[in-house]
Amino acid sequence: MAGQLSDAHGELIERARRKAHYLYEGVATPHRSCGIALAETFGLATPAYQSLRRGGITGRGTCGAVRAGELVLGELLGDPDPTGAVTEALRDAVVWYQDAVDTQLDRGASPDLVCLNLTRPHGEFHGAARHQFCTSLVASVAGLIAEALVRVGAADAINVTEPPGDST
Numbered sequence: 436m437a438g439q440l441s442d443a444h445g446e447l448i449e450r451a452r453r454k455a456h457y458l459y460e461g462v463a464t465p466h467r468s469c470g471i472a473l474a475e476t477f478g479l480a481t482p483a484y485q486s487l488r489r490g491g492i493t494g495r496g497t498c499g500a501v502r503a504g505e506l507v508l509g510e511l512l513g514d515p516d517p518t519g520a521v522t523e524a525l526r527d528a529v530v531w532y533q534d535a536v537d538t539q540l541d542r543g544a545s546p547d548l549v550c551l552n553l554t555r556p557h558g559e560f561h562g563a564a565r566h567q568f569c570t571s572l573v574a575s576v577a578g579l580i581a582e583a584l585v586r587v588g589a590a591d592a593i594n595v596t597e598p599p600g601d602s603t
Contacts, residue, residue, distance in 0.1 A: 440585060447593050448581040451476055455577030457598035460570045469573050470503035476577050477507050478594045489560070490550020498548045500569070500576040501536055505529055507580050511592040528583040535579045543568060 440448070457463065458472040467475060470487030474480065484506070486492065487499030496502075512525040536548070545552040553572070557565035584592050 440582070444582075444585045444590060447585065447590060447595070448578050450597055451577040451581035451593065451595045452574045454595050454598045456570060456574035459573040463598075463600060469498070469500035469569060469576075470506075472573055473500060473503040473507055473577055473580065476595055477511065477580065479507060479510050494549075494551040494554070494560075496550060498550050498553055498572070500573045501540070501548050504532055504536070504576050504580045504583075508532060508583060511584065512587070512589060524587045524589055528587045528589070531586055532579055532583040535582070536576075539579065540575055541572065 455472050455476045458467045458475055459469060460466070467481075468485065468488035470484035471481045474484040484499075484503055487502050487506075490496040490499055491502075508525060508528045512522055512528055514520065514522050514525075542548065542553060544556045554560060554565050554569065557568045559565065581593050581595070584590060
């Protein structure tokens with residue numbers, strides 16, 4: 436799965452980043468929570484993703500954006516048979532994604548991926564600094580999801596429309 440990405444694949448990844456940024460930022464369209472912004476970025480139904488808001492509602496859980504990434508990959512690459520085995524593509528994508536989260540995602544000063552630990556250094560949860568941090572994090576996660584899909588040969592699963600205008 437290592438190697439250079441084509442220009443077309445790079446554009447798909449950037450489009451996913453831009454769309455997630457646009458949806459989470461909430462400037463040109465109403466704000467969505469992290470999980471919902473990511474589900475919507477990839478054209479998925481959003482209700483279950485609401486539980487990921489603020490690290491599982493309480494802030495004590497793992498970052499909702501990071502968890503949403505695994506769920507998006509599962510929805511796009513998983514076996515539709517509820518008794519089916521984990522598909523090879525899903526396994527490969529999740530392994531790549533988890534490694535990328537560990538090595539590429541900006542955690543700021545946080546020692547882990549717990550929502551409150553990630554956001555606390557940025558002040559009030561509803562404040563501008565925290566919102567900016569999370570907007571960037573959500574956009575980064577969207578890029579990692581898209582790149583995982585590309586790296587396992589599932590670029591055709593990326594059905595991300597360009598956001599109106601340019602919010603970045």
